[in-house]
Amino acid sequence: MDIIQLVGLGLVAAVLILVIREQKPLFAFLLAAFTGLYVFLALAGRIEEVIAMLQRLADRSGIPGIYLETVLKIIGIAYIAEFGAQIVRDAGQESVASKIEAAGRVFILVLAIPIIGVIIETVIGMLPEGG
Template structure:
């Protein structure tokens, strides 16, 4: 049922944008941006529930919580960068959208360094000396 609401909102916004775009392109952009924000706000509760389940799974399996938090930050950066890039693309600024995506990738790599180093250390311990 929730997906029908999201799709319905998207379709209504799309129809409004198509009608308004030729007369007032700025309003069309604002409708698109507001629709994206509303959909994101609609999903925050679901995201919170997913994070809670992952926290419980990490605690029960004995995984260090710092790794889970790092992975959640990485996922958050990826989603925010994608959302920001899409909004900027909707405004017709492809080059800025590309820079936002590049910044997201660099920040993800920076956060992933501790996890990558742990993986490399583990692999090195498994290899014969």
């Protein structure tokens, strides 16, 4: 599915949501959530292509797979947390959306700690001994 189709779907869904929201707010919310989920799933194939390309580049450059895997997990967490927060915002729950975003940041920090540790060890290893 190309971008024109996804934008068209989004516009049609937006108009339907605006029309339905007054009479059936729950149905309007469900329509928004399912439209967002459909767009997200439609992009899954494209995301797989990007991941495969990054994997090839990492293999050629000699970067250990664990680093690429961790970065991809971090990106995935960011997208999923943002997607979830936006759906909750659509339901009018800003406070819960903020909590989802905070949880995403914590998960990202937990995954990033080993990479940060390697960077710090590398910098320390480049410093002259003794001082």
